[in-house]
Amino acid sequence: MLFSSGLPLILAGGVAALVLARSPAVGSALAVLGVVAGAVVGGTEAVQVLLHGSEPEVVLGWQLPYGQLRAAVDPLSAFFLMPIFGLAAIAAVYGREYMKPYHGKKPVGFAWFAFNLLVVSMAVVVTARQALLFLVAWELMSLCAYVLVTFEHEDPDVRRAGFVYLIATHVGTAFLLAMFLLLARHGGSFDFAAVQMLPMSGSLSGLLFGLALAGFGVKAGFVPFHVWLPEAHAAAPSHVSALMSGVLIKMGIYGLLRVWLLLGHPAAWWSPVLIAIGLTGGLLGISLALYQRDIKRVLAYSSIENVGLIAIGLGTASWGSISNRPQVAALGMSGALLHIWNHTLMKGLMFLGAGSVVHGSGTKDLEQLGGLMKRMPRTATTMVLAALAIAALPPMNGFVSEWLLYLGLIRGALSSTSAAGVAALLSVGLLSFIGGLTLLCFVRLVGIALLGEPRGRASAHAHESPAGMTVPMMMLAAISALVALYPHTFVAATSRVSAQLLGNVANPLMPDAPLATLGRWNGCLWLALALGTLCRVAIHRRRSITLDATWGCGYARPSPRMQYTASSFAELISARMPKILRAELSVVAPSTLFPVPARLSSACSDPLTRGVYEPFVTRWAERFARLRWLQQGVLHVYLFYILFAALVALAWSSLYDWLGR
Secondary structure: OHHHHHHHHHHHHHHHHHHOOOOHHHHHHHHHHHHHHHHHHHHHHHHHHHHHOOOOEEEEEEEEOOEEEEEEOOHHHHHHHHHHHHHHHHHHHHHHHHOHHHOOOOOHHHHHHHHHHHHHHHHHHHHEOEHHHHHHHHHHHHHHHHHHHOOOOOOHHHHHHHHHHHHHHHHHHHHHHHHHHHHHHHHOOOEHHHHHHOOOOHHHHHHHHHHHHHHHHHHHOOOOOOOHHHHHHHHOOHHHHHHHHHHHOHHHHHHHHHHHHHHOOOOOOHHHHHHHHHHHHHHHHHHHHOOOOEHHHHHHHHHHHHHHHHHHHHHHHHHHHHOOOHHHHHHHHHHHHHHHHHHHHHHHHHHHHHHHHHHHHOOOEHHHOOOHHHHOHHHHHHHHHHHHHHOOOOOOOHHHHHHHHHHHHHHHHHOOOOHHHHHHHHHHHHHHHHHHHHHHHHHHHHHHHHOOOOOOHHHHOOOOOOHHHHHHHHHHHHHHHHHHHOHHHHHHHOHHHHHHHHOOOOOOOOOOOOHHHHHHHHHHHHHHHHHHHHHHHHHHHHOOOOOOOOOOOOOOOOOHHHOOOHHHHHHHHHOOOOHHHOOEEEEEOOOOOOOOOOEEEEEOOOHHHHHHHHHHHHHHHHHHHHHHHHOOOOHHHHHHHHHHHHHHHHHHHHHHHHHHO
16 A cells, blocks of 8 residues: 555655646645645554554565565554654645745745655655665665755855765765675675574674664764754755654664664674763753754754664663563663654654744744744744653653653663663763753743743744644644653554564563553643643733833843843853863953953854864865866776776676685
8 A cells, every 4th residue: 555555646746746846836735735645545554554563565576686676564664654654744734834935936846846755765765675675765865855955055054064964874875885785795685584584693793783873873863973964954944854853864763773673683782882872962962952043953953862862762672682671671662662753743843843933033043032932822832842842841742752761771770780780870860961951952942032022123023824834833742742641552552663673572561661640640730731721811811911021130221132142041051061062152352441342252063073074074175186187077088997997896706706715
């Protein structure tokens, strides 16, 4: 059903938008209709597989030298298909309204074609059962994302973001190509089933997992491969940013889990490496998010932190699996899987909210915002709910998945008397510290952007976004609340995936994690909030409200400039961080009796980009520039290069065969 109906519908909608490029309104509507219809068809099949465990398989009619192209939907594929289709449909509906200002000014039809093709390619990635099909879909997914990131390519910063993304994604693909070639050499086939059936040595398994960590880690945004992520997410249209943060980066997590299945039982070193990557990503991501001025860059660095939390859950599951602690493994895996869904919902909602802010105010600079709760109430309310979820506060869904991660680490620490138990307790402390920084980060975002007085003309004249943008946001907020109310149901839906990855582990719905009770407590909190709101409305209806100026702390003429800025709000904690994690400040202070105007500016660049990647790229770019003499522009010379490369390959093959004898 997925390949016969779902994906063709999505692709047909994209083609229609491309063909009807001169009628962008009609083309956009058809593209959105194709995504929604295909998502309903494909999502229905994914739900059936998750609930009943059926595994439909498709063999495509293209015979290759190393096997046929195969695609199948197992529980792991179905688990990732649900956020792909769900968020894509909601983002497409939102994007139709969001892209209207570009009609007649930019090639909107081509952008919609790339959007629909991106959704199709991601679905093929998670269903491919043959390496060549996987790599082709992976490359197509990367190129479509590049086209969408560079939609506003007139801006030099957007071009730079696209360039960084393109380099990063192809570096990752190079690692994946090496991994799949080694797998094919070991199994004699590019077919995943053939590789999975054969035993594998520990050294080969370790090498393959290391290549997978590097290749898929680039897409997932693992530190230190994350540098493309804040650039691309900030540059792309907001509905594309939501899809990239909510789903695209999860393709890296999917790839790791698929390799987990291909390699079999996890090795002992997987767990500490994954947990270390997760903690490093969590600390670095949220620390850098604290001093960003661009609201979308704040959310992008927060995504790095959330991917780190997922890695912590996978590392905990691996630890429980190899140490024969099934409850630890179940808690870690359930927490990681639920957080994948939760992050899709809450970060998708937050990016759509950021897009609504840009649409209504014309800026994404936190220092120019303020007072949007009054001017954009629907957008602001959904953003507050998303912030609660990302900060892992009840009664929203982010609290549930992080609670499972805490339980897994604590359970593992208490049941272990070795150094691993001490490390797990330290990880709990670091995870709590990350949670505190996350809370501070989103209190800063909500307080500066939504509360107080407008800090600039843009926010002073802001207006609420149309229903075509706010209704999709409300849908994501409602689903997030639903996960918080019925966590046991959603965790139970992931049980087949946990069983597929871990084997026969303990039921995730165990006494250690009374999810139904947690759902009831969240329900009580929602009821208390609703009753409090009703009481407040009833009280204010009976009383007249007088508007007056807020107390100005003794100032005769207070102004919005006297409010905390986004930078000053974070200064208390950022000043105590290591120097490498602070913003670079440039200060011109008053120095004489008759001072010149003072000035302060801050640079919010990534320390790894600033201190490692940019110097490295600059140095090597100069060296490779010396090889330009190879580009003669003469066809005969290029034919000679091809012939020379073929002769070298034949010589290497002959030497390899001779040494093998």
